[in-house]
Structures are given as structure tokens and as C-alpha cells.
Amino acid sequence: MKIAVLPGDGIGPEVTAEAVAVIENLALPGLTLFTGDVGGIAYKRHGHPLPQATLDMARAADAILFGAVGDPDCDALDRHLRPEQAILGLRKHLGLFANLRPARVFAGLEHLSPLRADIAASLDLLIVRELTGDVYFGAKGQRINDAGEREGWDAMSYADHEVRRIAHVALRAAAAGGHKLTSVDKA
Template sequence: MNHTPLIAILPGDGIGPEVTAEARRVLDALNLGLTFEDAPVGGAAYRVAGHPLPPDTLALAKRADAILFGAVGDPAFDGLERNLRPEQAILGLRRELALFANLRPAKIFPGLEDASALKPEIARAIDLMIIRELTGDVYFGEKGRRVTRKGLREGYDQMRYDEVEVARIARVGFETAMRRRRKLVSVDKANVLETSQLWRDVVNEVARDFPQVELAHMYVDNAAMQLVRAPGAFDTIVTGNLFGDILSDQASMCVGSIGMLPSASLDENGKGLYEPIHGSAPDIAGQGKANPCAAILSAAMMLRHSLGMAAAADRIDAAVSAALALGKRTADLGGDCSTQEMGDAVLAGL
């Protein structure tokens, strides 16, 4: 990258501003020559602009080389029309920026085995990557409400994928598996859903280009069971939007805390939006209790995937590990560190 990278910081709602601030502190400490611009998003944006994704925020996101995102969601706006609720901001960004590939790593950090709901010897083996398709499926298919011939209210959501969408995300899955342990599990529900049968057919077609990767197919209900029974057996998982949403959150609890997991949402050229997966957690917002590690690790993913700064990303990962190894923990991990104190520990680890 031969220009000064511009990072859009969209802190959002709830604990978003708190954890994003700690990620920004870590990036600043690395002196990487980045520039930053902030903009409101979600409920915070609705308060000032009457829309969760104002034109100025979207323009910044399009102009930036990468986006560091906090979280959206505010119970104060639950009564708004769906298209004006805070959560629509992230859906709008995915759609407008064509962010079709969501990467969610789930890896246990040494010393956190006891925080997992699983037995420590099972949790210790977790090191997987979930690739979730982000711009199709029931989230973006035709939806609505209607009245049946019997006069009953009915809701409907269309699950749909075309072969190009499936091949595109399948290729990301295979390419990711090639950089890892060359094992890919494609998750679907092909025994029931026609959409999933197409998914499976296309994944098999793409597999011909990656003979080095061991491919397996798994129904989503079985995948959910195996993630609890033997999560260490998984390396890379590729799946659709709905199934990926559920499985990636399940994987987060297998590693101990949703406050530890970052994510990347990428377009076809490697530009991405990076966010912790924990959501806005309005019940602890402003109290300094939030775990900033997921946001900090999201910043590391940003350096690695969008900015070509893998060495700096490795430094951040190592600093988080070092802080945890010293026993630094926020409340979600059974400790008493504040958000800023956890950030201080990571900075010390640098």
C-alpha cells in the first residue's frame, strides 16, 4: 500500500465506543502511519441524523481502506420501523460495500481453558476458522407479512443463493483452508433444503480446483453437536449466512467468552470491516466492564487482511496472549480488570 491508509472508526452503541477506544490506543502505540476518521453509526447515528447509516458515514466507509466497527444496538429504538433500527446499519454496510465473506476465528488462549463451558482438555484443542457468507440467504431474501386465505397472519422469509454466490464464498473457504491445515467442512441442510443442495453441488465443483484440501460435508444440526463434542476436529468451516450466524456464536462460547472473538467481513478485493462479535451489551455500557480484547484482535485482523501488515498483527496477538498469561482478566473471564486496565495490559505486552 503506497499511500497513507485511512481507517474509518465507527464506534456505534453500547460498549462499542469503549472497546474501540482501546483498539485505537493499541494501533496508535504501533506507530504504523495510519490516519483515522470517526463517524456515528447505529443508534448513535439515529440520534444525530435520524438514520442508523447516514450518508456521511457511508461515504467515509467507502472512502476508507478499512473500517474498525464497534457495535450497534440500543433498546431505546426497538419501537422504530425495522429499516431505521440500529442493526440495519451493519446490514447496510455489508450490502453497500459488498462485504460477502465473514471470517470468525475461534481459538482458545492458553490459561482460558477454565472459562470455557467445555471440559478444559476439550477446549484446549479449539483452533478453527468459520467462513460465513454475508450477503445472501434469508437475511437478504424477499420477506414480509401477509394474510392467508383463512385470514391468518403469516410471516415469510425467502432463503436463496445462486451458484455464483456459493462459488465465491466456497473459494474463500478453500483458500483459507490452504493457509491452515487443509481441512474444510462445508455445513448445510441438504437433506431438507433445495438451497442447501445447490450449495453442496457448487462446493463440490469448486473443490476440483483445490485437490490438496480434504473436503467434508456436514448437516448443520450435526455440526452444532460436533462443535461441542469435539471442536478440535474442525479446522475451517464454510457455510451460509443463517447457519454461520448461529455456529460462530456457539463457537465463541466454546472458547470461553464472546468478549474474546474478533471478526472480519471482506469484499472481493480484501477491503474489510472489522468488529468484535459481542454486540453492544447495553446492560454494561459506560461501566468500564467490557472486555476490549475482541476489538483489539479485530484491529489485528484488519492489519493482516486489509493492510498487509502481518508482523504488526502478530505483535498484537502476542500482546493479548502476554496480558492473559499474566492473569489479566475482565469480568466476563472472572477477573476484575476494567476495560482500560485490560487495554493497559495489552499495551504493556507490546
């Protein structure tokens, strides 16, 4: 198994170093770790937040361990060069469109939840979030409105195939667990 380790910026290197230590401690046969640059550090070293070498490494990997991206020193860069474009680029180029976020409270920890203990104990929630359509890649801009104020805008749009594929992921997850499906819009 090949894992691309992409530490990135901020807390990313610290977090991925600990994850790598755990992975290496498993001593799994055939496991190979490769490290690449993403985000602000990649921009500073290579002139782009997602260098082609890193993208190629990610494509060849069986899994990606991604840290974090974001660097205040890069805030003034053009949008396509900002650190967060690394994660957006990986999602787009690798077809990583679904984010699965389970929410459960482990037995014995119910009292630590802000929910009532009986509700916390039965919590079994999976949030399925689409990652490549919507405002992530839609048109964005700024303008001066009629009142003379600066305002920003994002265009939200989805193609049929984007809606269908995320719906299929959510429907399969709900059916597998015998759960209901609720569709929620960010608007």
C-alpha cells in the same frame, strides 16, 4: 493507513474507545483515524442509520473499526431505518460478504475450556460465514395464518455467485492450513 472508526450504539463507543487508545499507542507513521456515525445515534443525528458521509468515509478507508448497533428507542422504526441496517448496508455497499471466526484455545488455558483439555489443546477451527445473502436481504413479512395467529417469515435465497465466492474463501482457508472443509447449513 486510514481507519474509519464507527462506534455506533450501546457498548460500541466504550469498546471502540479502548481499541482506538491501543491503536494510537502504537504511534504508527501515516495512520489517520476518522470517526463517523452509524446505527441509532446516526438515525437520531442524521435521519438514517448509515448516512452517506459515513458510507463515503468507509469506502475511502483502508480498514473499519466497527463498534455495535442497536437502540431500543429505534425498535418501532420502519425496517430500513433501524440501527442494524448500518452494518447490513456497509456489508452490501462494500462487498463485505465473508465473516471469518477462528476458534483456538491458547496454550495454558485448556483447563478453562468446557472441552476436555486434550481436545481443547488441539482445537483449530475456522468458521466461514456468508453475510450478504440468505435472510439478511431476503423478503420478510408477517401475516395472520389460518388459525388466526400472527406469524413471521423470511425468504432464504442465494445467487450462484454468492455461493461460489464464499465457497472459494472457505476452500482457500482450508487448503492454506491443510484442513478439511465441512459445509453446514443454518436450516
